[in-house]
Amino acid sequence: MKLFKVLMLICGLLSVFTTQAKTYMVGVALANLDLNFVSILRSQMEKQLKDKGLNSQFADAKGDVSLQIQQVDDFINQGADAIIINPVDTQGVMPVIAAAQKANIPLIFVNRKPEVKLTGKMAYVGSDSALSGKMEIEALAKRLDNKGNIAILMGALSTEEARQRTKAVEDYVKDHPGLKVIQKQSANWQRNEAVDKTLSWLQDGNDINAIIANNDEMAIGAIMALDQLKKNNVLVAGIDGTPDGLQFIKNGKMAVTIFQDAKGQATGAVDVAYDMLSGKKTEAYNWVPYQTVTKENYQEFTSKNQK
Numbered sequence: 491m492k493l494f495k496v497l498m499l500i501c502g503l504l505s506v507f508t509t510q511a512k513t514y515m516v517g518v519a520l521a522n523l524d525l526n527f528v529s530i531l532r533s534q535m536e537k538q539l540k541d542k543g544l545n546s547q548f549a550d551a552k553g554d555v556s557l558q559i560q561q562v563d564d565f566i567n568q569g570a571d572a573i574i575i576n577p578v579d580t581q582g583v584m585p586v587i588a589a590a591q592k593a594n595i596p597l598i599f600v601n602r603k604p605e606v607k608l609t610g611k612m613a614y615v616g617s618d619s620a621l622s623g624k625m626e627i628e629a630l631a632k633r634l635d636n637k638g639n640i641a642i643l644m645g646a647l648s649t650e651e652a653r654q655r656t657k658a659v660e661d662y663v664k665d666h667p668g669l670k671v672i673q674k675q676s677a678n679w680q681r682n683e684a685v686d687k688t689l690s691w692l693q694d695g696n697d698i699n700a701i702i703a704n705n706d707e708m709a710i711g712a713i714m715a716l717d718q719l720k721k722n723n724v725l726v727a728g729i730d731g732t733p734d735g736l737q738f739i740k741n742g743k744m745a746v747t748i749f750q751d752a753k754g755q756a757t758g759a760v761d762v763a764y765d766m767l768s769g770k771k772t773e774a775y776n777w778v779p780y781q782t783v784t785k786e787n788y789q790e791f792t793s794k795n796q797k
Contacts, residue, residue, distance in 0.1 A: 516574060528601070629745075656704065
């Protein structure tokens with residue numbers, strides 16, 4: 491009888507331990523891995539998910555909203571316990587939210603802030619897009635002494651970061667009559683598209699003193715176009731502080747970039763997902779700060795934003 495009770499006790503303890511040791515699976519839906527910053531974000535999330543003991547699956551929507559919605563549905567059908575999403579379209583997130591709410595699982599947005607109010611088992615981890623645009627134009631305008639013609643290379647217009655960064659630049663220019671925005675086009679975050687847009691502007695005879703890009707990749711594209719035309723008197727600014735961007739800061743081709751902390755956003759998103767799964771209280775909005783990078787301080791950032 492004693493042996494039976496001991497065996498029952500052991501079985502009960504094993505059951506408890508098994509329950510406590512459940513390994514959660516987190517689905518990570520990314521907007522487009524062709525984008526350098528998103529690729530860095532993925533690498534950093536993989537590390538943090540592993541450190542937290544969480545299983546994971548990643549999906550790349552390749553910039554397709556419908557595909558991303560399907561990928562989220564697939565995660566849910568496969569039994570995901572939480573979903574982290576870097577949305578393709580920050581205005582088109584309601585189908586994803588509805589699916590997560592129906593499944594009663596946490597939904598964490600990372601890097602791109604959804605344009606809806608977040609409540610319940612939802613959160614955002616990232617930075618304030620408008621602030622990065624403000625910091626970028628302030629740093630560049632200082633170099634211009636608040637005088638000159640500016641062209642803006644915008645990211646994909648389906649994202650709030652492209653619209654907010656651009657608006658911040660335009661708001662600053664409105665308050666400084668010596669500055670003027672003479673061209674503005676989307677290059678969809680892509681280096682090659684930025685080359686084409688910049689070449690077109692310059693070959694059409696636009697007198698441009700500075701090009702301000704919503705990210706480093708487009709800034710680099712602008713620099714490549716300027717190099718092709720042997721124009722070295724145009725200032726260029728970007729956002730992200732990627733390794734490629736920092737290299738252009740180092741060689742003097744890019745005047746300024748705004749460091750966006752991929753590791754801070756990635757680890758923060760995983761930490762929030764883990765805390766939600768653990769039943770801990772979390773904040774709806776979790777802000778990761780930006781920093782201005784120039785040739786004077788770029789070395790402080792060379793070990794960051796690594797894959």
